[in-house]
Amino acid sequence: MVGDVYRRRLDALEQTWQAWAELGRGLTEQQWSTPTRCPGWDVACVYAHVSMFPLEMSVPPPPAPVDQPVGLPVTAVQLLGQYNTPTGVATTMAPTIADNAVIEAAQHSRAQLVQRFTVHGPRAIQRLRTTAATTVGPWPPSGVLITLVEALRIVLLEATVHLLDLQRALGHSPAVPVAALRDTAQLLAELAPAVELIEAATGRSRHCPFPVLR
Numbered sequence: 001m002v003g004d005v006y007r008r009r010l011d012a013l014e015q016t017w018q019a020w021a022e023l024g025r026g027l028t029e030q031q032w033s034t035p036t037r038c039p040g041w042d043v044a045c046v047y048a049h050v051s052m053f054p055l056e057m058s059v060p061p062p063p064a065p066v067d068q069p070v071g072l073p074v075t076a077v078q079l080l081g082q083y084n085t086p087t088g089v090a091t092t093m094a095p096t097i098a099d100n101a102v103i104e105a106a107q108h109s110r111a112q113l114v115q116r117f118t119v120h121g122p123r124a125i126q127r128l129r130t131t132a133a134t135t136v137g138p139w140p141p142s143g144v145l146i147t148l149v150e151a152l153r154i155v156l157l158e159a160t161v162h163l164l165d166l167q168r169a170l171g172h173s174p175a176v177p178v179a180a181l182r183d184t185a186q187l188l189a190e191l192a193p194a195v196e197l198i199e200a201a202t203g204r205s206r207h208c209p210f211p212v213l214r
Helices: 002-025 043-050 052-057 076-083 094-107 110-129 148-169 178-191 194-201
Strands: 136-139 144-147
Touching (some): 002 110, 002 148, 002 178, 043 052, 043 094, 043 110, 043 148, 052 110, 076 148, 076 178, 136 148, 144 148
16 A cells, blocks of 8 residues: 555656656746746746755665664654744745755756756656655654655655746646646645634635645
């Protein structure tokens, strides 16, 4: 069961990264510089941010330190919930993450950013297909332990949400693999308070439980 879910998420991630690659190949310099709805980021910055995932996932992680913290792995919902509290990493690290994307975009050519999806992306998918879904590792920068099948949910969410950011910025109709949309929507629904989500979705309340992420 876990293996089936893992394979489906890998397939969805592969398709979504391919969409990033295809979009990037056809962009003009003017389009690369188009502002997005992510404050302070143009299209190149969004590419720089999301392309770090295939780049870093294309190589095996370094050996775990001897003093690696011991604990039960968390789920994607638990990790994102922790990150998105008022004092969580999503808030405290936001300026650093934003600055890093700007720096990455300035230090690398457009072709290099796209190459992370055309070269490193397939390499990462191939490596992950031979890695057990239940493999546990630390999620940066907190080091909280998470299984690979759960970590993929977050990587897929990042790729999906930011692909929509790009398509909206460029005036394109949303075109995201259905499996990626489904998994991302489910994850966001799980993050929302259940009662508030149900009542808002069924028109029984005007109180909106969103946003649940930065």
